[in-house]
Amino acid sequence: MCVLLGFLFLILIYLKPFSPIRGFAARSGAPPEAAEFNGTLYASCRMKPSTKLAEGLPKVYGQVLFKQAFPTGPLHMMISLKGFPTVGHQQRAIHIHQYGDLSNGCDSTGGHYNPLGVDHPGHPGDFGNFVPHDGRIWAQKSERATLSGRLSVLGRAVVVHEKEDDLGLGGDAGSLLHGNSGRRLACCIIGISSDKLWNKAVRQPRRN
Numbered sequence: 001m002c003v004l005l006g007f008l009f010l011i012l013i014y015l016k017p018f019s020p021i022r023g024f025a026a027r028s029g030a031p032p033e034a035a036e037f038n039g040t041l042y043a044s045c046r047m048k049p050s051t052k053l054a055e056g057l058p059k060v061y062g063q064v065l066f067k068q069a070f071p072t073g074p075l076h077m078m079i080s081l082k083g084f085p086t087v088g089h090q091q092r093a094i095h096i097h098q099y100g101d102l103s104n105g106c107d108s109t110g111g112h113y114n115p116l117g118v119d120h121p122g123h124p125g126d127f128g129n130f131v132p133h134d135g136r137i138w139a140q141k142s143e144r145a146t147l148s149g150r151l152s153v154l155g156r157a158v159v160v161h162e163k164e165d166d167l168g169l170g171g172d173a174g175s176l177l178h179g180n181s182g183r184r185l186a187c188c189i190i191g192i193s194s195d196k197l198w199n200k201a202v203r204q205p206r207r208n
């Protein structure tokens with residue numbers, strides 16, 4: 001019995017370097033999740049109101065999910081948010097900001113994530129404007145941002161703003177920096193995740 005177990009153990013040690021996950025990662029420099037989920041990376045961001053939210057502003061909750069074929073597939077995104085006023089149709093800007101630092105609410109996430117030093121709205125996380133319906137925003141889009149490599153947005157923040165993004169057409173300095181989108185209502189940090197949340201959201205797109 002002991003001999004048999006020892007023999008199995010030796011076989012396992014021998015096979016370990018050739019397991020599919022190690023092989024894939026070694027060949028491509030991919031994170032282990034790419035092999036675990038068939039060459040696809042998933043990320044999630046759990047949206048919560050800023051701890052520095054001013055009195056009277058809406059408390060926004062929800063999630064932003066990402067899915068991307070490693071390493072350079074289009075980044076698919078699903079946004080599901082609630083907590084907006086049910087009256088009126090104030091558009092809300094959503095962006096990726098540089099830092100995953102929520103120590104001072106959403107105000108400590110820095111400016112727009114701008115790895116290439118370009119004007120707004122040319123940043124990889126300039127997602128644009130979203131109109132709530134019945135207090136909710138639900139949207140599915142493809143974006144320029146990426147989950148891997150030097151320009152990865154993992155560990156950075158998604159921020160929902162009070163106002164509409166002027167998309168660089170405001171005619172002032174702020175317009176080319178951040179689109180004059182107003183105060184920061186809610187934010188979250190983008191983290192790598194399994195395929196569970198994405199697959200669940202695909203099955204029940206508007207329930208999250």
Ligand SMILES: [Cu+2]
Pocket residue numbers: 093094095096097112159161178181
């Ligand atoms: Cu922003």
Ligand SMILES: [Zn+2]
Pocket residue numbers: 095112119120121122123125126177178
């Ligand atoms: Zn921007």
